[in-house]
Amino acid sequence: AQTVTQSQPEMSVQEAETVTLSCTYDTSESNYYLFWYKQPPSRQMILVIRQEAYKQQNATENRFSVNFQKAAKSFSLKISDSQLGDTAMYFCAFILAPGSQGNLIFGKGTKLSVKP
């Protein structure tokens, strides 16, 4: 069975600084997808970034980038130039390819607070 672990229940960062959220996962499969979702206080789940396991290049979306280490089964999220609006719960998630079947497996989340 696949599992997703987020070892940091809470983190804080000063505005404009950089922060990295950790995520590890466990699977015996080689094809899968990884995601980071953000859940701000409004509780709307927002897709932050998506990574395909067969791609070696790390995904980036503006200030958000990942460090995908397939051999280590690690998928960390780096937020650069942190903004107050980045304050949220961040969930790492996994799904086996092809993805059209099967369910997302979520980690327990990391609560990020961005301080002015």
Add this chain to the structure above:
Amino acid sequence: GAVVSQHPSWVICKSGTSVKIECRSLDFQATTMFWYRQFPKQSLMLMATSNEGSKATYEQGVEKDKFLINHASLTLSTLTVTSAHPEDSSFYICSARRSGGQKETQYFGPGTRLLVL
């Protein structure tokens, strides 16, 4: 694109009544929709997977007669909490998976807060 709406956004009801929550994909077709429940300060717990035109698949421990799911069209799934009780109070979130394109990606609705008195 990829907007998912939920209605209502919050509901308060008396114990014993039924509550229906709608989940709509506004700008794409979704052959599969998912219903999650989230307790405070916890992750999302999958309740069921809903496929258009077929019966929903429920996760272990979720009562199918308690949580009725209907996915009558490619853009609408409904969750009905029947004979609601205070322990059903929670935050319910739906998500939808596109019928084309990036099928592995789920897009989430804004959630529904249910309070049963």
